[in-house]
Amino acid sequence: MNKRILVVDDEAPIQRFLKPALAASGYDVLTAENGRQALHLIATGAPDLIVLDLGLPDMDGKEVLEQARQFSQAPVIVLSARDREAEKIAALDLGADDYVEKPFAIGEFMARLRAALRHAARNEKEILRFDAGGLSVDLERRLVSREGASVKLTPKEFDLLAVLVRHAGKVVTHRQILAQVWGPAHVEDTQYLRVFVGQLRAKIEPSPDAPRLIQTEAGVGYRLCGGE
Known part of the structure; x- marks a missing residue:
């Protein structure tokens, strides 16, 4: 249909x-x-x-x-x-x-x-895995790898990535990410979020200075690209 x-x-x-x-x-x-x-x-x-x-x-x-x-x-x-x-x-x-x-x-x-x-x-079914651009994320087991090599993330870095994975392909606003990862009291801490996104890109992007996976929507938020 x-x-x-x-x-x-x-x-x-x-x-x-x-x-x-x-x-x-x-x-x-x-x-x-x-x-x-x-x-x-x-x-x-x-x-x-x-x-x-x-x-x-x-x-x-x-x-x-x-x-x-x-x-x-x-x-x-x-x-x-x-x-x-x-x-x-x-x-x-x-x-x-x-x-x-x-x-x-x-x-x-x-x-x-x-x-x-x-x-x-x-x-329609809970997203538990993401695979795209050489990145593999298993939310259930909290495992991340890039090109088959294990990537070690801090708990907050993983929580940030998990929010993006669950909304892969969709723009997630700064406030939405901050509320889900750090709590409602931190929804204005956008500079803090930028630091963590930078740290995360350094670990999962092939070229952190030219990111392909975590795309910036200027002034709005971030989008995780790829995945089916």
Whole structure:
């Protein structure tokens, strides 16, 4: 059965552009032009993924996201002209899986959509292992190796990597990582997090100065790339 994608956007050119592109890739497409329609279709149409604009005519897209997360865990890709870091962080903290700015390249957008669907499929069962780019992580046994050689991490370094593994392919905000690894009292300690990410990259990246596994989303957070 084809995956069902809901596109929520009041811009007719975006709908005309995305709908045939998604259909040509084998997806079934639902469309909504405002927040109320979107929430109705999320509840009744059971989309496998939601593409959500923030600037809707009847309500802010973040409100749609917040309400949708009360009854749906379908991955959400925010597609918006808003490029401020605060908007990105707020959407991701509310449960968005990714954030794509308008204007956008369709190739990159489709790749991010596929990654979000893969991540959702993996989440249907608990993620216990990650293998990509020469890195192997066994969460159950707390073992890490690179190119077959054992990598020794501190407990906090492993906990940081475990958060990224469980959300592989997805942007995880600074606040989300800090809350999960160090606790709610440390959600503003972004400089502390950068130090630990640097330490972790030095141990797991082939070239820490040009990281391929742990990608930085400037001002927002980090994304662990690769894995199926």
